[in-house]
Amino acid sequence: MSGGTPSTFEFLGLTFNVGNMISILIACAVVLGLVYALSRHLTMKPGKGQNVLEYAVDFTNGIVNSSIPGKTSKTLGLWGFTLFMFIIIANLEGLFLHIDVSGVAFVKSPTSDPVVTMTLSLMTMTLAQFLGIRKLGYKGHFENYLKPFVFFLPINLFEEFTNFLTLGLRLFGNILSGEMLLGIIVNMAHGGPVIWIGAFILELVWTGFSVFIGCIQAYVFVTLSSVYISRKIELED
Amino acid sequence: MFSYSIVGAQLYVGDMLFVMISFLVLMWLVKIVAWKPITKMMQNRSDKIASDIDSAKESRTKAADLAEKRQTELQKTREDANGIINTAKQNGQEQREKIVEDARNEASNLKSSAEKDIEQQRQEALANSRKDVASLSVEIATKIISKELNADDQKDLVDSYIEGLGKQK
Numbered sequence: 001m002s003g004g005t006p007s008t009f010e011f012l013g014l015t016f017n018v019g020n021m022i023s024i025l026i027a028c029a030v031v032l033g034l035v036y037a038l039s040r041h042l043t044m045k046p047g048k049g050q051n052v053l054e055y056a057v058d059f060t061n062g063i064v065n066s067s068i069p070g071k072t073s074k075t076l077g078l079w080g081f082t083l084f085m086f087i088i089i090a091n092l093e094g095l096f097l098h099i100d101v102s103g104v105a106f107v108k109s110p111t112s113d114p115v116v117t118m119t120l121s122l123m124t125m126t127l128a129q130f131l132g133i134r135k136l137g138y139k140g141h142f143e144n145y146l147k148p149f150v151f152f153l154p155i156n157l158f159e160e161f162t163n164f165l166t167l168g169l170r171l172f173g174n175i176l177s178g179e180m181l182l183g184i185i186v187n188m189a190h191g192g193p194v195i196w197i198g199a200f201i202l203e204l205v206w207t208g209f210s211v212f213i214g215c216i217q218a219y220v221f222v223t224l225s226s227v228y229i230s231r232k233i234e235l236e237d
Numbered sequence: 238m239f240s241y242s243i244v245g246a247q248l249y250v251g252d253m254l255f256v257m258i259s260f261l262v263l264m265w266l267v268k269i270v271a272w273k274p275i276t277k278m279m280q281n282r283s284d285k286i287a288s289d290i291d292s293a294k295e296s297r298t299k300a301a302d303l304a305e306k307r308q309t310e311l312q313k314t315r316e317d318a319n320g321i322i323n324t325a326k327q328n329g330q331e332q333r334e335k336i337v338e339d340a341r342n343e344a345s346n347l348k349s350s351a352e353k354d355i356e357q358q359r360q361e362a363l364a365n366s367r368k369d370v371a372s373l374s375v376e377i378a379t380k381i382i383s384k385e386l387n388a389d390d391q392k393d394l395v396d397s398y399i400e401g402l403g404k405q406k
Contacts, residue, residue, distance in 0.1 A: 016251035024256060028263045032270065039271035042278045044285065050275075057275055078272045082264040110256075115249055119256040 023110040026097075027090040035085065060084045060222065067226040072131060072233055076226070079127070084222045087111060087120070087171070091214030094179050095207055111217075112176040114168065121168030124225040125160070132232030141232070167224055174217045178210035 038053035064080040065073045094109030110116045132141045145156045189199035
């Protein structure tokens with residue numbers, strides 16, 4: 001991940017990172033495949049796969065419903081589910097499969113790239129603004145920035161920006177540090193057989209911890225996104 | 238101008254677009270493949286559970302009603318049975334008494350007719366024996382008389398008899 005400039009190409013004046021694209025496509029394919037496999041033969045009395053899927057749906061619905069009140073939470077169920085599944089798979093992707101070709105990462109966790117996490121964060125913020133305007137109208141929505149006093153306008157704007165920044169950077173930092181330390185441990189293993197065994201054990205422990213962190217961060221991302229959205233669709237006093 | 242972001246990684250606008258589009262496409266596909274059927278199924282299930290609970294409540298009250306009805310019917314049947322048994326007992330008692338009475342009457346009838354018969358037979362026997370005694374005594378008398386008629390000292394006695402006979406007539 002570090003070192004070597006990533007392999008990029010330009011298309012319509014936009015720069016694309018091949019590594020990111022491959023990783024994102026893999027993450028999407030895994031999510032879709034998983035969901036597809038679990039949603040076969042849906043019955044009233046759920047089987048094993050259906051149970052897993054229903055548990056996941058209930059879990060993300062619970063996250064969304066707990067912070068977003070009323071009817072909006074129902075329409076956001078799909079968004080919460082997809083976001084959670086995508087982020088958790090993206091977080092774990094780099095732990096299972098990491099392909100570097102001469103220092104350039106082609107398969108890694110897409111969420112270890114700030115561009116990806118900031119984009120997800122930006123999408124959440126955009127969604128929050130959109131839902132806020134739809135719920136309260138333009139007037140009600142933008143008046144929220146002037147509350148409790150008119151002088152709070154810069155503070156409120158700044159808060160929006162920091163929310164966007166911290167939401168993306170939290171996820172990126174956690175996943176990047178996990179991958180980076182894994183890379184360092186792998187490099188350490190080249191030192192000899194004794195160190196190799198030590199590095200192996202250390203790597204096992206750290207991978208487990210990274211899996212834990214990846215799941216927690218996916219949960220945190222969805223929870224915070226829901227909270228930011230819920231704040232936008234309520235009139236502040 | 239924005240080729241570098243604050244953390245030093247390069248900002249690829251193309252990647253941002255790619256992430257957005259792929260996320261939206263993923264969301265759409267997930268909706269088609271799993272979200273719609275699974276939410277529909279979950280909704281159906283919760284509906285079914287609610288209706289099951291309702292129908293269970295309904296059938297429970299129905300069963301309670303039925304049990305109560307059965308209980309009263311059972312009570313009624315028991316009373317009917319008791320009534321039937323009592324009348325049967327009473328009938329039996331009456332019949333028994335009637336039979337005994339009949340038997341007693343018959344017995345007394347039989348007894349009285351037997352007594353009558355016996356009396357009649359006794360009378361007949363008495364009459365016969367009287368007839369026999371008369372004829373026997375006449376015979377004996379004839380024999381005695383024929384045997385000792387010749388004696389002279391009996392002459393008075395015979396005369397007296399004859400006198401007696403004549404007096405009787």
